[in-house]
Every structure is written in structure tokens, then in C-alpha cells.
Amino acid sequence: MIKETQTDIGLLKTKCSIPKINNCLIPRIFINNMLEESLSHKLTIITAPAGYGKTTAVLKWLEGISIPCAWFSIDSDDNDPFTFWSYSCAALSNISDDIIDTAEYIFESQELFKASAHLSVMIDNLSIISSDFFFVLDDFHLITNPVILEGLSYFITYLPSNMHLIITSRVEPALKLAKLSLKEDLVRIQANELRFETEEISKYYETRGYFLPKEDIHKIERYTEGWAAALVAVSLSLKDEKNRHNVINNFGSNNLYIEDYLAEDVYNTWTRKQQDFMEKISILDRMCGPLCKEITNYAGDELLKELYTQNSFLVALDYEGIWFRYHHLFLNFLRKKLLKRDSSLIQTLHYKAGEWFKAQGFFNEAINHFLKGSHYEAALPLIEKHSQIPIRKGEFSNVISWIERLPVKYVENSFMIMIIKATYFIGTDDFKNASKYIERMQLALEKEDKNTFSKDFNTVYLMIKANFFIRQGNIKNTLLTIKEAAARGLTNAINTEYMDFNLFDISIFRAPYHALVKILRKNFNEYDSLVGNYRTLISTNPGYAPLIKGELYYESGKLNEALTELLNSIDEAVNARCTGALVPAMITLAKIKRAHGDIQGALEVIKECETKVAEFNKPHWNYMLNAFKVRLYIDLNDTELIDNWMKENRLNIYQNIIKIQEYELIVFGRVLIHKQRYNDANILLNRLLSFAISQKKDHSIVEISNLLAIAAIKDLNEEIAENHLKNALSIGIKEGYVRSFVDEFAPMNSLLEMYINRNTQRDKLSVYAKNLLNQTKEAAKHFIVPVNxxxxxxxxxxxxxxxxxxxxxxxxxxxxxxxxxxxxxxxxxxxxxxxxxxxxxxxxxxxxxxxxxxx
Structure with a gap:
């Protein structure tokens, strides 16, 4: 049995290991000199067609230097953001032991990952490494997903100075590299540089025992054009010493393709046993002796090692010589050969491979082989069984790709797949498709009412339905569904842990489940009933129930009542290790300190929160906490600390706006106003306003509108200030907001007075504005900060x-x-x-x- 360490998401160790290289390789001085340049540049891109020795050149050069290196061998299954970045983290763990620990939880959450939280965590983690190191992305041409390309472009832009990235690819990567090129921080190596020159070709054959005259070397050079794979193919044909001269003389001088040559002078040099073996194992993306024996009935270890020593286009994936893969050039050649034989044979081979991987616990590969071989009956139970943990963590990418490859009848008849699809569509706010699968689940349960099947899944169905309603703000149906789920009791089919409702918002008012606040505002008794029923379905209280009360009390201006609930929330959140409740609770607690003018006390609360976040290993929250501290620095007028944050935070007014960076960017807008950069602030804040409107986040809309109004009045434009404030007031009066206005203190006082003076008619908004003005003036008496x-x-x-x-x-x-x-x-x-x-x-x-x- 082959043992291999895997993570919970099924990563293959061999893909994150530096491949073994052939001892017969010759040093390439010119290429090595070019690669030396990568030590003083962020990025090196090596592009050339298949078989030009891109990977080999890098491996040979790395062998001669002492700088640490992480390696990621990319294949076609990695063209998925989750898979790509999971493997990148796994590879970089060879450089930084902490990177998986600090980023792994992000890969367990669909929303955190979609928000690209992993990129900042990776960058910050790698930047503290004391020495220089390399990260090689091999065969990057297989990556075409625009989400990966966008993320990697961002990653490269903010690459730590001690990190040097090397990308090998058959084509120019579609990355945003203009700034790097302008900074001369990019090294390019292309096919012309990789071609073997005359002297290198001569040395190459000498290392293999072929001492050829210069005339023959020139013929080989003309035929191969310095193409490394072709040189290997020629070397294989030279084994027959008697025909060596004929082989060289019969080269086609204009032949740019080597497939016919591979067939005639490489493939045909093997025994029939070797041919059959190599063709059959070509269905595999990676191979080892026991696996090859299982699917071919040949002595797998013996034949693999025999062919590897003959340089038969096999690449070792580890130093132990256990796992191998084909060179891509030859893999395509062999798969064409196999395809011409018998399609049923290919199906049988995939089935045998799937069964072997399944027995070894490599379920991802097992499922892929069953699907490739159209063995859906074998794939479906594995998908159903091994999808549950990833789905609970919010990791859908692999699971959805499997389901999409299943025929419709399997999807329609599997309750677990209905669960997966419904959960996935709810998580992506595709409520139309989510509704379809919820209806199918309901019909399936009604049809099988007396069956054990329905008993196991009824509570799951109800919890998904409740999730569906609450994400849409349907309060009535949320309450009814949770109550029904509690009445039916918990089954073994669902997780008894709490659901983390908030992944990166500093306020529950802005989290996807903000409808809970509306339930509380409408009816405290209904809210308490909802909480009581939900708590019968979970084993640990995460702290959300008191947090929601605490935040609502605070926003309503009831600071004393808020304090009690927030302290309860913090206690529960710490016990449950739930950062989604802990961080907003402690930030709101810091806001109470700030409201009383105790800025140092507020900073101490945030410092304590940072300590707890570190204990729970959720570093992405530090960005929000740092942003909140900057708001306090603005109160203190501490320009040095504000400027330090500006240098470190990697924000700009034109960057793509994503959920996880919304609050940081709002604070960035505050900083721009503080620095009197009103034009920049307006650009950024208007972009943020559009984003908040698209996300239907009223709490964010109010804060951003207030900041736009503040920027306008500071820039002496009362008309624009009035329009933005009116927009904020219109939402605030409907939602009952108070502190969203009062917490702006002096600038809000000016805005409200301006608005009241310009709107003398007594209407609801004017009355609301006067009430807010009175509360703002009263609050300002307590908000006293040092003056310098x-x-x-x-x-x-x-x-x-x-x-x-x-x-x-x-x-x-x-x-x-x-x-x-x-x-x-x-x-x-x-x-x-x-x-x-x-x-x-x-x-x-x-x-x-x-x-x-x-x-």
C-alpha cells in the first residue's frame, strides 16, 4: 500500500514536491545566468512550447543554489480557484510552517475564499520570512480561469520583497504585469533562449555515451532546432549502434512535428509488453508501481523503473522514485494510441484506477476516474459521502464539478445532491435555482414519507429552507421553519455545531443574516422564540443571540443596555471560538468606550480582541481591527500611525471592491477626508456606495452617504452635502439608526444644522434630523479627545x-x-x-x- 499525507481537502503531496531530475543533465550556463537575474526580481516567466526543457532548466539551476524553494506542479484539475490556491498554500508550507495553519480556515469558507481573504493572509505570512526564497508554478498554461489570474495578479503586485516567483508556461500568462514591466521587476525567458546550441547538443549526447562527429551534431541541430524533447527522442533512437548513421541521415529537415518520429523510432523500439503497459497507464495523471499493476496486471514497479532509466518520457514526482507522470508531449501521443484500440478498455481501466484510489483513501482521484470512465453508479455514493464535510465548510468547487459531470437522472434522484445544490445556490444568492432544489427536496420527502430516508434528512431540509428564507429577509417563514425544525428534533444527518453567520463584517447589521436584527426590532418575543428553537439544534452557543441585541441597543442609542448584552456575547463567542460574533461584539464595546471619549480604552479593547483572534487562528479579522484602530487614530489626530497604516494596507481608490475589504476601504475614505483629499475621497466613496447598494447593505449605505456629505461640506459644497445626508436620513429613519449619525460627532453636527436650516418645513425627516442633532450635541459633550x-x-x-x-x-x-x-x-x-x-x-x-x- 502506498501511503501519502493528505489534507482534509485531498491534496497530493507529490504535486507540491520538487521533482527529481535526471543525473545526465548538462549545466546550461546561458540559461543559468538568466535565472540568476530572478534573485533580484519579483517575477520570472519562462514561456516556450512543450518539450523545450523549461522545467528541467529551472530544476538544474535550483540544484546549484542554496536558496529555499517551493514547487507546485500544475495539472488540468487545478484550473479552479479553490484547488489552485490550496495547492499553492501547501507548496509554500515547505517555506513557512505557519502558512497552512493561518490560511486553512479560509479555504473552509466559501464566502471568505470568494472574498480573497487568503491572498492577504498569505502575503503577510510570507513577508515575515527572514531569507529569500523561490516559488515555482510549473505548467501554468493549464490555468485559464479568470478568477485565478486576477488573484495571482494581485498576489504578484504585493509580493513580499524576499519572495521570487518563477512561472513556466507554454503560452504567455494572461496576468496584469504592466507595472512590473515598467519597474523592470520582470525577467522573461523564451524559446529562443531555451534552444540547445551546438556545443550543448554535443555535450548532451556525450553524457549518454554518444560521441558524434560535428557533421552529425549539425544535422541533429537542424532537425530538432534545439528542442529538448526532440533531443531525447533522438537519443532513444541511437541505441541501435548499427543503424545510428541511417537514423541521423534520414532526418526530415523541414519536419516541425515529432509525433511520427515518436511512433517509428521511440514507440517501436519497445517490446509489445512495454507498449501495452505504457498505453494503458496513460489514463493516469500520476502513477506508481502498485497502481499500475492493479490496472494492467503487469509488474508495475519493475516496468516503471525500467522505462524511467531508459529516459522514456517519464518524470519522477518525488526523490524516492515512487510516483511518476508522463511528459505532456508523450502523454498525448499514448492516449491517442489507446483511443484507437477500444473505448470499453478505457472504461475498464478507469474503473480499476478508481477502485485502487478508493481503497487507498484518495477519494477525489477515485471519483474523477469513475466519472471519466462513465461509472456513475460507483461515483455517486462517493460524491454523496465525501461531499458532506466540504459542503459544511462552504467548499463547493470540486463537488459542483463532479455533479455537473453526472447524467441528469443521477442528480434528480439523489437527495444529498439536492442538498448540495440548494446550499450552493443559497450561498451564491442564486435564490431562483435554490428554490427549485428546495421544492425537489420537499417532493422527495413527501413521496418517501414513511421511509427512513425522510427521517434522516427532514431536519436538514428544514434548516436549508430556513437559511433560504433568512438570506432573503423573509422573517415570517424563517420563524416558522426554525420552529418546525426544533419540533422535529435533531437527526444524525446534520452537524450539531453552530453556523458561523458572519465571516468578515464588523457589524451584524452588514452580515448576510442582518434580517435577524429586523426580527428583533419587530418583536422581542418572536426573536427570543427563534433563538430558543435554534439553540435546541446546536451544541454550543456562538454568541450571536446577545450580539444582535447588543448591536441593536447600541445603534438605538441605549449604550448601557448594549453593554450587558455585548459582554454576554463575548463570553459565549470565546467559549465557542466564534470570531464572527466576537469581533463585532468587541468593536461595538470599543465604540462605547469611544462614545465616552475614552480612546485609549477603546484601543485596549481592540488589542485584547487581536489577542483572541490570534488564539483562534483567524488572521483575516486583523485587517478589520486595524482599520477600526485607524478611525481612533483619526480621533487622536495621530498622523504617524495613520500614515503607517496607509503604507501597509495595499489599498487604492480604483481597486476592485470585494466584500471582505469594504470596511477597510470605508476607513480609507475617512483617511482621505482627514487629509483633505476630497476628490479622491469622492471617487472612492461613490464606488463604495454603488457596491453597498448592489449588496443591499443599508448600514453601509448610511455610513458611506454620511462620509460623502462630510466630504462635501468640508469642501464647501452644501447642496451635494444635503443630498447625501438626505439619502442617509431616509434609510436611517426607516431602520431606526441613531449612532450611525451621532458617532460622526462634530461633522454630523454641522451637517444636521445645515440640513435643518435648509429644510424649514416640518416633515418626518426634519423631525428625525432635529432629534439626531439633539443627541449628537449631547454625545459631543462626552466625546473629549486631547487637542494638540x-x-x-x-x-x-x-x-x-x-x-x-x-x-x-x-x-x-x-x-x-x-x-x-x-x-x-x-x-x-x-x-x-x-x-x-x-x-x-x-x-x-x-x-x-x-x-x-x-x-
């Missing part, structure tokens, strides 16, 4: 500075209005803003504070 000499420069707008200068010079409001060409009402508004920002009540206190700060 930079406060005036950074907190006041350009016009406020002009007004302040005239106040200090004892000008009256009327005189200030005349000097600046503005109305007295506008002067009063600016004066009021200045007093609030400087925490003073009148002119005398204002002038005194300015003089004290300048001492």
Missing part, C-alpha cells in the same frame, strides 16, 4: 481656518461675513463647528485654547 497643535490644521476645513483667524483677530460675525463674502448665517455655522471641534463654548474659551495650544 496639529488639531487646528487637520480637523478644521479651509474656510473654518479663515473664520478662526478672524475670530482671533476679534472681528465680529458681520465683519467676517463681509471679508469672506459669505452670509452671517454661514459664519455662525462655521463658528459653531469650530467650537464643537475645539470643545469650547464661546469666543473667549476658543481664543484662550488656541493661545494655550501654541505655547
Amino acid at each position: 497643535s496639529n488639531t487646528i490644521e487637520n480637523l478644521l476645513t479651509a474656510m473654518e481656518k479663515k473664520v478662526l483667524h478672524l475670530i482671533i483677530d476679534t472681528y465680529t460675525n458681520k465683519e467676517i461675513a463681509e471679508k469672506l463674502g459669505i452670509t452671517i448665517r454661514t459664519v455662525k455655522a462655521h463658528t459653531g463647528n469650530i467650537y464643537i471641534k475645539l470643545k469650547v463654548k464661546n469666543r473667549i474659551q476658543c481664543i484662550k485654547k488656541i493661545k494655550e495650544s501654541s505655547m
Whole structure:
């Protein structure tokens, strides 16, 4: 039995190991010199057709240097984002022991992975490695998925300075490399550089015992054009010493293809036994002795080693010489040969391979072989059984690809596949297709009502249905379904662990399950009933129930009530190790500290949260926590810490907006406003507003609209400020938001006064705005932060500075209005803003504070 370490998602160790190279390889000085350049560049791309020795050149060069290297041998099954990045992490674990531990949980969550959380975690983890290292992506031409290409482009852009990436490919990778080229941070090696020159060809054959005259070397060079695979094929044909001269003289000088030559002068040199063996094992992407014996009935170990020593286009995947693969060039040749024999033979071979992999515990490969051989009856039970854990973790990529290869009748008649499809469509917000599969599940259960089948899966069906309703905000049906599930009781068919409702949002108001807040607002008793029923279905309370209450209390302005619930949430979340509840609870707790002017206390809460996040090994939350700290740094006007964050966070106003980076980008918008870069802030915030609207995230829309209004009023554009504030107020009054406005303090005070002065009619929005203004003024009394000499420069707008200068010079409001060409009402508004920002009540206190700060 062949033993091989695998992770829970079925990674193959051999794909992440540096392949073994042939001892007869010759050093290539010119190529080595070019590869040396990769030590001082981020990226090296080696492109050439099949058989040009791309992989071999890199392997031979790496053999002569002492720098660590991670290796990923790509095949066609890796053209999937989840698989590609899982293998990349596994390969890089040879450089950093911590990378799998820190990123693995992201691969267990569909939403976290879709949000590309793994990329930042990988980059940060790799950047702390003390030495330089290489990462080789071999055969990258097999990657065409635009999601992978986009992610790798991002990864390359922010590649740590100590990391050097080498990509080998038959074609130019479709990556965004313009910036690297401009920075001269890219090395390119192409077919012309890889071609063997005359002297190299001569040395190549000498290492194999063929001392050929120069005339023959030139003939070989003309025929092969320095193509490494062709040189190997020629060397195999030279074994027959008597016909050696005829072989060389009969080369076709214009033949650019080697397939006929492979057939006549390589394939035909084997015994019939070797031919049959090589053709049959060509169905395999990787092979070992016992596996080959199982499907061919030949002595697998013996024949593999025999053919490998003869350089018969086999590549060793490990140093032990256990696992091999074909050179791609020859693999295609052999598969064509096998296809001409008998299609039923191919089906039989795939079945035998599937059974072998299944017996060894390699279920992914077993399923793939059963599907390739059209053995659906064998594949279906494995898919049903081994899909449950990935689906619970939110990992759908492999499972969905398997299901798509099954005939329709198997999909329609499998309840587990209905579960998988329904869960997948709900997770991707494709509610139309999700509804179809939920209906099919219901019909199947009704049809088999008295069967054991229905008893096992009824609760699963109800939980999926509840998930379906709550993701759409259907409160009534959510309550009914959870109640029914609790009444039926838990079966062994579902996991008794809690569901992590929140993967990367700093507030439950913004998480996919924000409808829970609406249930609570509407009826506390209904909410408590929902919580009670749901808790009968799980073994551990994750902390969401009190978190939702705590957040709602806080948003409503009831800080004392919020505190009790938040502390309960933190206790439960720590016990359940649920970061999705812990982080929002502690951030809201920090907000309460901030509301009382205790900025240092708020920072201490976040520091404690960072410690717990580290214990739970969920580092992606650190980006949100760091962003929240920057909001506190803005309060403190700590420009140094703000600038440090700006340098480290890898954000720009034009980047693609994804869910996991939404909050960071909102804080980035705050920083741009703080630095008076209003045009940049407007560009970014308007893009964020469109994104939040598309995601139907009212809480985000309000915060972004408020920031757009603040940027506008600071830039002296009251009309635009009014429009954005009105948009925020329209949502806020409907949702009962208070702290989303009050927490902006002085800028919100100015906005609300401006809005009320410009809208004198007594309507619902004006009344709401006046109520918010009163609460903002009251809250501002408690929000007292240290004032330093930079406060005036950074907190006041350009016009406020002009007004302040005239106040200090004892000008009256009327005189200030005349000097600046503005109305007295506008002067009063600016004066009021200045007093609030400087925490003073009148002119005398204002002038005194300015003089004290300048001492």
C-alpha cells in the first residue's frame, strides 16, 4: 500500500514536491545566468512550447543554489480557484510552517475564499520570512480561469520583497504585469533562449555515451532546432549502434512535428509488453508501481523503473522514485494510441484506477476516474459521502464539478445532491435555482414519507429552507421553519455545531443574516422564540443571540443596555471560538468606550480582541481591527500611525471592491477626508456606495452617504452635502439608526444644522434630523479627545481656518461675513463647528485654547 499525507481537502503531496531530475543533465550556463537575474526580481516567466526543457532548466539551476524553494506542479484539475490556491498554500508550507495553519480556515469558507481573504493572509505570512526564497508554478498554461489570474495578479503586485516567483508556461500568462514591466521587476525567458546550441547538443549526447562527429551534431541541430524533447527522442533512437548513421541521415529537415518520429523510432523500439503497459497507464495523471499493476496486471514497479532509466518520457514526482507522470508531449501521443484500440478498455481501466484510489483513501482521484470512465453508479455514493464535510465548510468547487459531470437522472434522484445544490445556490444568492432544489427536496420527502430516508434528512431540509428564507429577509417563514425544525428534533444527518453567520463584517447589521436584527426590532418575543428553537439544534452557543441585541441597543442609542448584552456575547463567542460574533461584539464595546471619549480604552479593547483572534487562528479579522484602530487614530489626530497604516494596507481608490475589504476601504475614505483629499475621497466613496447598494447593505449605505456629505461640506459644497445626508436620513429613519449619525460627532453636527436650516418645513425627516442633532450635541459633550497643535490644521476645513483667524483677530460675525463674502448665517455655522471641534463654548474659551495650544 502506498501511503501519502493528505489534507482534509485531498491534496497530493507529490504535486507540491520538487521533482527529481535526471543525473545526465548538462549545466546550461546561458540559461543559468538568466535565472540568476530572478534573485533580484519579483517575477520570472519562462514561456516556450512543450518539450523545450523549461522545467528541467529551472530544476538544474535550483540544484546549484542554496536558496529555499517551493514547487507546485500544475495539472488540468487545478484550473479552479479553490484547488489552485490550496495547492499553492501547501507548496509554500515547505517555506513557512505557519502558512497552512493561518490560511486553512479560509479555504473552509466559501464566502471568505470568494472574498480573497487568503491572498492577504498569505502575503503577510510570507513577508515575515527572514531569507529569500523561490516559488515555482510549473505548467501554468493549464490555468485559464479568470478568477485565478486576477488573484495571482494581485498576489504578484504585493509580493513580499524576499519572495521570487518563477512561472513556466507554454503560452504567455494572461496576468496584469504592466507595472512590473515598467519597474523592470520582470525577467522573461523564451524559446529562443531555451534552444540547445551546438556545443550543448554535443555535450548532451556525450553524457549518454554518444560521441558524434560535428557533421552529425549539425544535422541533429537542424532537425530538432534545439528542442529538448526532440533531443531525447533522438537519443532513444541511437541505441541501435548499427543503424545510428541511417537514423541521423534520414532526418526530415523541414519536419516541425515529432509525433511520427515518436511512433517509428521511440514507440517501436519497445517490446509489445512495454507498449501495452505504457498505453494503458496513460489514463493516469500520476502513477506508481502498485497502481499500475492493479490496472494492467503487469509488474508495475519493475516496468516503471525500467522505462524511467531508459529516459522514456517519464518524470519522477518525488526523490524516492515512487510516483511518476508522463511528459505532456508523450502523454498525448499514448492516449491517442489507446483511443484507437477500444473505448470499453478505457472504461475498464478507469474503473480499476478508481477502485485502487478508493481503497487507498484518495477519494477525489477515485471519483474523477469513475466519472471519466462513465461509472456513475460507483461515483455517486462517493460524491454523496465525501461531499458532506466540504459542503459544511462552504467548499463547493470540486463537488459542483463532479455533479455537473453526472447524467441528469443521477442528480434528480439523489437527495444529498439536492442538498448540495440548494446550499450552493443559497450561498451564491442564486435564490431562483435554490428554490427549485428546495421544492425537489420537499417532493422527495413527501413521496418517501414513511421511509427512513425522510427521517434522516427532514431536519436538514428544514434548516436549508430556513437559511433560504433568512438570506432573503423573509422573517415570517424563517420563524416558522426554525420552529418546525426544533419540533422535529435533531437527526444524525446534520452537524450539531453552530453556523458561523458572519465571516468578515464588523457589524451584524452588514452580515448576510442582518434580517435577524429586523426580527428583533419587530418583536422581542418572536426573536427570543427563534433563538430558543435554534439553540435546541446546536451544541454550543456562538454568541450571536446577545450580539444582535447588543448591536441593536447600541445603534438605538441605549449604550448601557448594549453593554450587558455585548459582554454576554463575548463570553459565549470565546467559549465557542466564534470570531464572527466576537469581533463585532468587541468593536461595538470599543465604540462605547469611544462614545465616552475614552480612546485609549477603546484601543485596549481592540488589542485584547487581536489577542483572541490570534488564539483562534483567524488572521483575516486583523485587517478589520486595524482599520477600526485607524478611525481612533483619526480621533487622536495621530498622523504617524495613520500614515503607517496607509503604507501597509495595499489599498487604492480604483481597486476592485470585494466584500471582505469594504470596511477597510470605508476607513480609507475617512483617511482621505482627514487629509483633505476630497476628490479622491469622492471617487472612492461613490464606488463604495454603488457596491453597498448592489449588496443591499443599508448600514453601509448610511455610513458611506454620511462620509460623502462630510466630504462635501468640508469642501464647501452644501447642496451635494444635503443630498447625501438626505439619502442617509431616509434609510436611517426607516431602520431606526441613531449612532450611525451621532458617532460622526462634530461633522454630523454641522451637517444636521445645515440640513435643518435648509429644510424649514416640518416633515418626518426634519423631525428625525432635529432629534439626531439633539443627541449628537449631547454625545459631543462626552466625546473629549486631547487637542494638540496639529488639531487646528487637520480637523478644521479651509474656510473654518479663515473664520478662526478672524475670530482671533476679534472681528465680529458681520465683519467676517463681509471679508469672506459669505452670509452671517454661514459664519455662525462655521463658528459653531469650530467650537464643537475645539470643545469650547464661546469666543473667549476658543481664543484662550488656541493661545494655550501654541505655547
